[in-house]
Amino acid sequence: MKPTIRDVANRAGVSVATVSRYLNNSSLIAPVSRDKVRTAIDALNYRPNMMARGLVKQNTETIALVVDYSHEEIYGNEFFLKIQVGLEREFSRHGYYLMLVNIASAGEAPGLIKKIILEGRVDGIVLLNEMAEPSVIHLLNEMEVPFVIAGRGEYKNAAWVDIDNVLGGYVAANKLIGCGLEKIGFITNSFQKRFVKERFEGFQKAMMEAGLEYAETWVAAGLNTYQDQIKFLKECEKPVCDAYVVSDSYIAYHFIKALKNSGYSVPKDVQIVAFDNQLLSEVSEPGITVVDIDVTMLGVHAARFLLDNLYRLDKNYEPQARHELLGVRLIERGSTL
Structure with missing residues (x-):
């Protein structure tokens, strides 16, 4: 090596x-x-590495945000757009431009990232969590190029910023527990995503602290579409849960429609708390109570981490692999009582 x-x-x-x-x-x-x-x-x-050293001195004033557009559910929604806004807001304040680098799959990332570094086109790199593969982290550390991960990383030698999703799941479940409800379920489209696992962990913590148990049948994944949710409601044990924590507001929007079309009233029969204060959570009928995660500030803080390390390198100081979890807040609407 x-x-x-x-x-x-x-x-x-x-x-x-x-x-x-x-x-x-x-x-x-x-x-x-x-x-x-x-x-x-x-x-x-x-x-x-003469190129990596040269980047600091040349100051291209450009930061690359490397994105994998095969993850359409991530890059085609408000979450990605808000991160981008936060990054651009903070970088522009310091005279930097944000350049999007599109790749077709994570496997292409090391080669493309190395190419733009060797061409001297960027001063630093921003990775979303899905792009933080071991091969990419190794490459960036080896080439000594400043980078930051927008999302929780598993690497001690990498700076990252993320939302405290465990806290988010805890807040969501506690809202429903505080309404006097005991039969509370959790639904998502996939448990493969790290942030969903963390939100479920927070849900479990709140239930345990309240002395409440939940059946495995109250937890469901794979509910990607309205049709999936209608099928779930037909096949799940009756009566359905008094309430559900839903992993994001997009799923919650369609789940409320499925509940209403299956004869349930929201929030009279079933209460809902979801995540992400997106437009759908506001236009839903009723409006959806959400755990708001400030994704724009996630972008701002990630930019600050990277800017700080660029400054430290310019002054011959050692870059820092800082880690930060951002807080959440509950926005109450009509899907809860």
């Missing part, structure tokens, strides 16, 4: 910032430290 600037720092017993100063011929480095770094570089046969 090709040695990195961090390997040199560890070998020399100095900080990455000290190695960076050495590579940039800075006078702000003690002779003893200079000798240690030189010895470590020789021992490891380290060759600095």
